[in-house]
Amino acid sequence: MRFTDEFRDASMVKTVLEEIRRTVTRPWVLMEICGGQTHAIMRYGLDQLLPPEVELVHGPGCPVCVTPLELIDKALAIAARPDVIFTSFGDMLRVPGSQADLFSIRARGGQVRVVYSPLDAVRIAQENPDHQVVFFAIGFETTAPANAASVIQAKALGLKNYSILASHVCVPPAMHAILGSPANRIQGFLAAGHVCSVMGTWEYPPIAAQYQVPIVVTGFEPLDLLNGILMTLRQLEAGKAGVENAYPRVVTERGNVAAQKMILQVFEPCDRQWRGIGLIPMSGLGLRAEMEEFDAEKRFSVSGIQTRESELCIAGQVLQGLKKPHHCPAFGRQCTPETPLGAPMVSSEGACSAYFRYHREEA
């Protein structure tokens, strides 16, 4: 068992597609929450293989895309300081702030370094005691344990020159926001498999019951995605609205309890702005009061930020599933991966970048 090839088997993909065709009797709108799944769906062309009754709408699960503009502007201001080494996941470098991006700060001499893991940022802090090292801690529940571990590690090492700019977001409050909106079209959810590998599935039954929507935890390989879609459609056609797990080799009901504890050791729930969407109550994770010394926002007081979004970008509507990327007048014209106007065009999990890369200009 290699846990990948087995779930890409072409003849089984065909079989499951056949079964989906047999199952569907009328139109249904499903949302895959996770931007990684959006990209996988496009890469394998699954959206084009599904029967026309099944519409996939792409969700807000792109941490880079929903990081608030104000925080990106703060990151840019901190990264420009000569005493700072600013560390970040690579995806953040080209995300447009109001005036610039991290990439251009680096071109102007700012010390901006890409790290693969937040623990690498801690190592950089150890190696550079005469610099302040700041890590841009963005992400969903999947990334929260790694970012929490970096703070725990820095504390254990007694580092005084490490801090994080935290912008954590959580999936369940976003589902509430989408389902509670009068404009909602979503009838079933593919829940994000890797968020659930950390958090388990226990948060979802109340949401499924409250809004009467099926929620199926789904993985990332073609067979995983189609199996998740099939299980959701079976529930919809049978008038059911329960929580099911189509990714049990990775996800359990309780999730990784030790990782959940680690998250809560460092972070606590807080209100959070989502870029393009607005404030979602208790949808974020912020540093706990006793971890305040690691809070970059407290360490570097940045003031006078005036945010300015592109007037053309409709990322907020794209992220809520109200519009598709190619409905944006700037898509592929003023806005491309080389000249992005909004974050969904740069992120490897952004819907606009997926549509551009896999040529869904007029799907």
Add this chain to the structure above:
Amino acid sequence: MCLAVPGKIVSIYTSGAMRMCKIDFGGVVREACIETLPEAKVGDYTIIHAGFALNILSEEEAEATLEALRQIGAFEEEDQDLIGE
């Protein structure tokens, strides 16, 4: 960012306050933190995200999922046999 890939644990050690391991992704070996997976052992497959192991993969569950999907195929063939008769 959540598109994590499975890899195989090849060694386990401690660094700073964290339990770490080396993971083999089909020939490419990288370091990852397994602090929240005390049961992890050499030979286990795990999913790595941002240098952090999320969970141990269950071979049994993987087989069960594949078997359930194979059943769909088997039914389909039966269906077709019936139509053919």
